[in-house]
Amino acid sequence: MEITCIACPLGCAIKVTLEGGKVVDIQGATCKRGEEYAKLECLSPKRMVTSTVTLIGSPLRRLPIKTEHPIPKSKVMDVARALLGVEINAPVSIGDIVAENICDTGVNMVATRHALAISTKNEAIN
Amino acid sequence: MKKVDIVIIGGGPAGLAAALGAKDAGIENIIILEREQYLGGILNQCIHNGFGLHVFKEELTGPEYAARYEERVKQAKIPYLLNTMVLDITRDKKVMAVNRDGLLEIKAEAVILAMGCRERPRGAINIPGRRPVGIYAAGTAQKFVNIDGFVPGKEVVVLGSGDIGLIMARRMTFEGAAVKAVVELMPYSGGLKRNIVQCLDDFGIPLKLSHTVTQIKGGERLTGVTIARVDENLKPIPGTEEDISCDTLLLSVGLIPDNELSRNAGIALSNITGGPVVDESLQTSVEGIFACGNTLHVHDLVDFVSAESEQAGKNAAEYVRGKRPRPDGGITLSTKGGVRYAVPASIDPGNVSDKIDIRFRVSNVFKNRYVAVYFDDTRLKRHRRLILTPGEMETLTLTKAEFEKYPDARSITIALEE
Ligand SMILES: Cc1cc2nc3c(=O)[nH]c(=O)nc-3n(C[C@H](O)[C@H](O)[C@H](O)COP(=O)(O)OP(=O)(O)OC[C@H]3O[C@@H](n4cnc5c(N)ncnc54)[C@H](O)[C@@H]3O)c2cc1C
Numbered sequence: 001m002e003i004t005c006i007a008c009p010l011g012c013a014i015k016v017t018l019e020g021g022k023v024v025d026i027q028g029a030t031c032k033r034g035e036e037y038a039k040l041e042c043l044s045p046k047r048m049v050t051s052t053v054t055l056i057g058s059p060l061r062r063l064p065i066k067t068e069h070p071i072p073k074s075k076v077m078d079v080a081r082a083l084l085g086v087e088i089n090a091p092v093s094i095g096d097i098v099a100e101n102i103c104d105t106g107v108n109m110v111a112t113r114h115a116l117a118i119s120t121k122n123e124a125i126n
Numbered sequence: 127m128k129k130v131d132i133v134i135i136g137g138g139p140a141g142l143a144a145a146l147g148a149k150d151a152g153i154e155n156i157i158i159l160e161r162e163q164y165l166g167g168i169l170n171q172c173i174h175n176g177f178g179l180h181v182f183k184e185e186l187t188g189p190e191y192a193a194r195y196e197e198r199v200k201q202a203k204i205p206y207l208l209n210t211m212v213l214d215i216t217r218d219k220k221v222m223a224v225n226r227d228g229l230l231e232i233k234a235e236a237v238i239l240a241m242g243c244r245e246r247p248r249g250a251i252n253i254p255g256r257r258p259v260g261i262y263a264a265g266t267a268q269k270f271v272n273i274d275g276f277v278p279g280k281e282v283v284v285l286g287s288g289d290i291g292l293i294m295a296r297r298m299t300f301e302g303a304a305v306k307a308v309v310e311l312m313p314y315s316g317g318l319k320r321n322i323v324q325c326l327d328d329f330g331i332p333l334k335l336s337h338t339v340t341q342i343k344g345g346e347r348l349t350g351v352t353i354a355r356v357d358e359n360l361k362p363i364p365g366t367e368e369d370i371s372c373d374t375l376l377l378s379v380g381l382i383p384d385n386e387l388s389r390n391a392g393i394a395l396s397n398i399t400g401g402p403v404v405d406e407s408l409q410t411s412v413e414g415i416f417a418c419g420n421t422l423h424v425h426d427l428v429d430f431v432s433a434e435s436e437q438a439g440k441n442a443a444e445y446v447r448g449k450r451p452r453p454d455g456g457i458t459l460s461t462k463g464g465v466r467y468a469v470p471a472s473i474d475p476g477n478v479s480d481k482i483d484i485r486f487r488v489s490n491v492f493k494n495r496y497v498a499v500y501f502d503d504t505r506l507k508r509h510r511r512l513i514l515t516p517g518e519m520e521t522l523t524l525t526k527a528e529f530e531k532y533p534d535a536r537s538i539t540i541a542l543e544e
């Protein structure tokens with residue numbers, strides 16, 4: 001498997017050879033960090049997903065959200081699709097769960113911004 | 127007229143960190159002026175993660191990073207005004223702003239510029255053809271999608287492979303759009319490897335290096351573009367044209383510091399960075415006016431914006447308290463051999479307490495080079511680097527002890543060497 005290392009700007013092209021689900025050879029990594037990355041990326045690639053959902057009853061229109069932990073790469077587009085059309089009521093605080101166990105990944109989607117409800121004073125303190 | 131010790135223009139990460147730095151250094155009478163209805167600046171639209179690894183030792187999204195600084199500013203009870211647009215600053219540090227209550231005039235002892243940056247206007251790139259609806263700067267599209275909740279199209283081509291363009295390719299994919307290609311004029315991408323892998327490769331979006339858009343098609347609405355390969359002189363090669371249908375073209379062609387206000391105040395600007403020329407205190411050519419963050423020079427990591435701006439806040443505080451005399455002259459800092467620019471432009475060693483960070487960028491991709499520092503004609507030190515790229519800002523630290531070794535130095539030069 002060909003992997004581009006993302007651990008530093010050098011971007012080494014690393015070749016990982018798998019046999020029966022086990023790594024037997026790694027070529028092309030300039031450093032240890034790259035070997036570790038390539039191994040992980042081959043055996044169980046994971047990604048954070050960040051997106052937004054519609055906010056109701058807030059001066060803000062969109063609520064930014066993220067997966068609480070990285071999820072398998074193969075599920076990323078399922079999660080993105082599942083979030084289209086989701087609506088959330090204000091107020092919301094950072095860390096609030098927006099969707100539980102998204103797409104059966106065992107990972108929750110959480111809010112990444114505070115959103116006050118519309119009636120709350122949103123002006124400057126002085 | 128209201129009198130304030132330090133006025134900070136812009137409530138993005140730079141403005142917030144500058145305010146905290148000034149407060150820490152003992153100045154109470156501060157005000158932050160922000161034209162949006164929220165603090166945090168551009169970070170609020172950067173919803174992806176990857177922020178804060180240096181400052182917080184964990185990976186945060188843009189809004190989370192902004193919220194932490196906002197929280198600190200509120201805890202420190204630093205006053206701020208939202209929905210307040212600064213219209214003018216003068217050399218004697220009068221600041222004029224406008225908000226719902228009308229015109230506001232403030233006389234400040236010191237001003238900190240933290241207005242951020244703007245995207246290069248689309249007129250700045252030459253593409254023949256009409257200008258139908260559907261062509262947006264990538265950062266503007268990011269604001270549409272992430273703040274306003276408006277997805278600008280269904281079939282997308284991105285011109286320019288800077289990080290914002292790459293991030294938007296993935297973002298539009300998540301919103302259900304088909305991203306047909308990212309087209310890059312140079313033979314390398316200006317974006318991080320991580321973003322090329324996780325924003326393009328993961329979704330099978332082709333990155334067309336050494337290509338450009340040569341034609342824009344459509345009447346009212348964009349219907350497609352023609353792209354072509356370019357030669358070593360970056361000129362399109364006839365016969366390599368390829369048509370791509372799309373209703374949206376995102377331009378990710380670079381950022382420039384926002385300095386309308388600085389220009390009007392007569393502050394000297396660098397024609398390389400587009401930001402003010404500053405000394406070791408991050409003070410501009412106008413005494414008592416400081417600059418930090420993307421207004422000073424475009425940063426790629428917000429962590430460095432915070433560090434630099436906190437220092438600007440501290441320096442402004444010392445200036446207000448009469449503890450930071452304006453240097454006359456100082457050592458000039460210049461660059462050569464592939465180093466495009468360095469900030470600051472001059473250093474008075476008398477104002478360096480224990481060390482000073484110098485930020486610089488290179489002009490091309492360089493592998494296996496030394497970054498060398500010269501005091502006049504003598505090489506002080508050099509460090510070997512495996513790779514240097516234009517997309518990543520570099521930092522170099524000079525210590526007080528190093529300055530003391532060369533008390534008569536007139537110039538410092540930063541250069542790349544084989
Ligand atoms: C579109 C875009 C995307 C980016 N994405 C990333 C990313 O993914 N990762 C990353 O690390 N960095 C990213 N950056 C870089 C990021 O901008 C910096 O890390 C950081 O946000 C800069 O902080 P700042 O405070 O200097 O500027 P800003 O965050 O832009 O803040 C400037 C503030 O000043 C206010 N202001 C300007 N003029 C006035 C005026 N006249 N009166 C009152 N207020 C004013 C603005 O409203 C704004 O709130 C991105 C930058 C842009 C432009």
Ligand code: SF4
Binds near residue numbers: 012
């Ligand atoms: S293998 Fe090491 S040197 Fe190569 S890109 Fe990865 S981290 Fe950088």
